[in-house]
Amino acid sequence: MREEEIIKMLQKLGLTKYESLAYITLLKLGTSKATDLTKESGIPHTRIYDVLSSLHRKGFVDIMHGTPRMYKPVNPELVFEKLKEEIISDIDAIKGALLELYKSIHGEDIPEIWTIHGFENTLERVEYIVRSARREVLINTPLEFLTLLKEEVRKRKNIIFVIVSNFDEIPEWLNKENVILAKSGGAPWLMGTWIIGDIDYALFFGALPKDRRKEKFYSFWGKSPKLIQNYMHWFYTMYFDNSDLIKPVEYEKLKKPFEIANIRTLITILKQTQLPKNIEVIGHFVDTREEATIKGKVIDYEYTSLTANITLVDENGKEWKVGGLGSYFEDVEGEKFILLE
Known part of the structure; x- marks a missing residue:
């Protein structure tokens, strides 16, 4: 330079x-x-x-x-590490202040949906989702588009990827312990692309554009936990559950503890290992809406197109039914699932 x-x-x-x-x-x-x-x-x-x-x-x-x-x-390494910490701290502080201002005016439950114009802008948003995710990224897309995300996916080692695509074979860069791969069940399942990061961001678009149409291309970007929980349900019941698992998670190699945001991702991982598993759940009691933190062992799970929950035995021997965001049949609505071993 x-x-x-x-x-x-x-x-x-x-x-x-x-x-x-x-x-x-x-x-x-x-x-x-x-x-x-x-x-x-x-x-x-x-x-x-x-x-x-x-x-x-x-x-x-x-x-x-x-x-x-x-x-x-x-030493520049010392200077810029300190500078980076200060900048990140300042960004977090101002983001929090502005978010509180936004919520005070608009409320917390307004779904935020935008139209993104142009293929390159769409790709930038998808890369942002992968970079900013803290727990998991769910991807359903043709291999042609997935390959464009190679470098961003390769960099992320401490989150879970659940990916559905039209694989003929497993690419080397996806052969990692934190990646779950499924081969799509055919063309109907690739009609749309979904990219979902935690419960924070989701992006959707239809067929990939021809080169000459990239500037006229549109995608849809959403930011709302209540909206994204529906997208997550759709991802699993429409795409992943109707595809063939070709690479499970390599659970024993994963660095513990690690966090999961979505109950269906948690159960997908539990299906690929053995119970019981030590876990900490952070969320709310369904009846009272009081905050809940429960530590214990997962001894069972229920997973259908309509329901998804785990049975957790806490340290005192009491059993709890724990669901995901939006639960109302279970005892606890889990917002964060931390696998401890």
Whole structure:
């Protein structure tokens, strides 16, 4: 990368042009005097001390006091790891504040559905779903589109993928312990593409576009837990359950504990291993709506096109029926399922 491009990127992160230039020059020279920096970088002598003091406050430069005063560049790995943490913290804080403002005006239960225009914009949204998921991603799509997600899927190792496609054989990049694969039952099951991340985001579109139609292509993007729980139900009952399992999860190789958002994903995993399994469920009691956290062992499950629940025996020996989001027949509505072993 050229130096001009690095300077522009550093400016985006809050450094001035002179600060960016001084830090880069220090990395080249190593520990240096201010006069040496001025000579090498071209920063005016009248500005160099203010620039270095500012870099010191921002954590990019250490000052070694003495005569003459020396300036040492901080290791970029340390600088940017700290900067990344600060940026993420700031983003989370402002996102939370703005979300509270949004909810105070619009409420929490309004389904959010948008139309996405253009194939490239659709692909960007799908990649975002894969990148941002914390627990699981459900995918039903032709292999042609799935292949476009190769790099994003390859990077994610700590979430579960449940993928339905028209496989002839298992691609090497999908042969991972955290991936469940099913071969679609035929053309009717590939009429639409669904990409669902946790209970946060979902995207749908129909047939893939021809090249000449990519700009006229449309997809639909949704963000609403109550809406997405229906999409998840549709994914399993319409697509996954009518397809042939060709690669189960490699449960013993998965790093524990790990979390699942959807009861049907949980049961799909439990079907591919042996019970009982230690679990922690976080959610609400169905009758009172009070918060519930229950630890115990899964000893059984029920899975049909209409119902999905697990039987959990807690640490005191009491049995609980636990369902997923929107449960009303069970004892507990589970919002987070944590497999502990």
